[in-house]
Amino acid sequence: MSKLAPTLFSPFLLMLTLFIMQPAWAAEGDTPEPAGDQGTVTTLDTQIQDLKKEILDLNRDLFLLEEDLLFPANTQFTVFVSMDVGITFDLDSVQLRLNNNVVGNHLYTERELKALKRGGVHRFYTGNLTSGEHELVAFFVGKGPKDRDYKRATTVKVTKGTEPQFVELKISDKESKHQPEFKVKVWEAE
């Protein structure tokens, strides 16, 4: 190799060293901070963490205030949507009618559907309802078995008392019939 070779080879060697310093996720800091900035960066990071905490606290307080003002406990009525596995039904959207009035429509994104399938529960609707009996109808639209368009409605009569009421609309797989099943569960307020 000529005398030039080692000089030429140096960036390659540098890259080599950098590379083997980065094994998978346990890699150490890969880009050195600009000299003398480490302390500033740490302070800034702490400041950001403090801000996050304070804003989360404030957000909680305002969330509670909003709920108290807009949905007082004695009239509060909330509907959730959940999904159990979801093999026989690919959900597209849900429409909710309360006493024959449309109160909510939601078109689910891929990300939301994944979250539902993993066990997440979507707060679909929060509103106010007077004491007494009410009719709730939920329309589920999507693809059913054999990729066919599927639209199904579920009706339930709910009796609203003076406590907050929570209703869960649950999509589950009826394994025996290879059909989706739409259940409604009224949760007792604690």
Added chain:
Amino acid sequence: MIKRLSVSLLLASAVLYQPSQFVYAEEKKETLEATEVYDLRYGETLFNFFQQKYFSAITNLMVAEVRSPIKVQGEDPNLLLGGLYLAYGMHNDASNLFQGLLSSDTLPASHDRAWYYIAKLRYLKGYTPQAEIALTKIKDTLPEEREAERLHLLANVYMKQKNYPKAIEVLKNFSGSSEWEAYAQFNLGVALVKAGQLEEGTELLNEVGDLNPFSISHELNALRDKANLALGFAYMRNNRAADATSHFQRIRLTGPLSNKALLGLGWAYTNQEQYTEALTPWLELQNRKALDTTVQESLIAVPFTIEKLGKPRLAMQHYQTAIGAYAEEINKLEDVMLAVQRGELIEAMRPANIDDETSLPLGSFGLPKSVTAPYLNQMMATNTFQEAYKNYQSLLHLKHVLEHWQTQLPSYELMLSERRKAYFTRLPEVASDERLQSITRIQKQRDEYAADLKRIKKDNDVFGLVTEDEDDLLLVLTNVKKKIDKLSPTQDLSEELEKYNFLKGILAFQLESEFIPRLWAANNNLKELDRALKKTRKAKRSLVKAANNAPKFFEGYDKKITWSKQRIRNLIARLDSAISKQERYIQKLAQAGLIKRRQQLENYHVRARFGIARLYDSLILEKDKKVQQEGAEQGEENAQ
């Protein structure tokens, strides 16, 4: 009952920064076992968490804590909260929470998980010995996948401490999934090579590098490439170019490491003086994106090799091409640096839809035309830049949240004001309602009835409980008796008198026989009246109480809103300052990366010019030599 997946591993993966690891964890999620969860609010938190909406997920848990804490959940919600803090970059709060869990009366499983998170936090912060202590505190309640992660982390801790025998020991006892084992082997192999233990290190790396690419996951294929690249570099450093060649050749041609592999392969051939073979990977490299550092290095490596093949004129042509390319890239780089200084990079990093709190993937923002993306891409792939970018996005999102509340609060104030107005307008109307005013009168009447009833009962006054019809009948009978008495002295009315007595007797009998039931019914009615009066009095008291409390109620909300407004103003000011600092920091990072890049290009540029100068010199020397030789030959001929 809601079927739900365990969140244990997901939380662990969420705190890891390296994209490759995250992809790995994402792939693993689908195969997790389902568990049952019993609280809708927990499910709601998971819904946000699974979408990486950490801010909303934390808020869900915080609100639940105030309203009614989640108690029926199998996994401690605090563990979920701690994991969310970690994922949201709130390491300090996560640490405090996990420490709190350790000192509280939680289940051993929660203890173990808390220790695990603490270990991870300490490791990330660089407190390696403390991380080791935390890891050894964990007992045997971790699920299999998590236990594999624990061992992996422990091996890394030992590697950081350069305690390789211990790391090897951990690895030998590894019983986790093949993926984690492969990662652990790779890390340890690299660490040993770095420590100069080439044989031991390459042995471990070979195991990963020898994996069958057709029967392993995409993630493991990437790791296989990394292992082969590391092996190639390691052999090159130890002057074993022939060994290096085979490892570079194993790397996929389309993978992210292919450029480095091609460059390395070229150097491996050059080291073996196989110059023609070296040209093949390097010329292939030159067909790729010109801004890649490996491509740029190949621009100077090709003429160097051609020169070795004894073709100086062709080499010079390639040097010229390289000089042109470097000059062009340096100019572009200058433009990029100016664009970064002008704030165009920061401008481009602001998300178009700030409403979506999901952290946008790096590179999703469109760089302005003046900024040549590939120069920044390499730098953006670093953890430091990614963290800075994530923090920047979080700050912008937080400001958006505060601005949202800032616009909402006036409407709540208006709502309260309207309610107050309506309340104080209606209050006098309600207070002056006749029904409420007549309570005292009704009570007085009730007392009179009660006294009357008492007397009737005491005197056994059957006539005291007559109906209206009976009262009319009694009046008729009294009038009849009066007339009989008046006419009796002049007429014989004995028959009428007998009839009168008969009818009066019947009526008296009826009243006598119905007296007890009537008395019972009257008492019942009195009790009912008492109940109604009690209810009315309660309603009145409630109204009075509400009237008294109303000012306090409204004042309470007023105070909350006023206080919130102040907090928002204060926080927005602090956020603005933090955003500016973060922007400066990002610009500084970008500039530092670009300067480094420019230096590298300038270095190549100088070397290419030097190469040309050297070739010129040698060609001139050769020419001079030739001229001299020709001169000498001519002289000889002339002499002859």
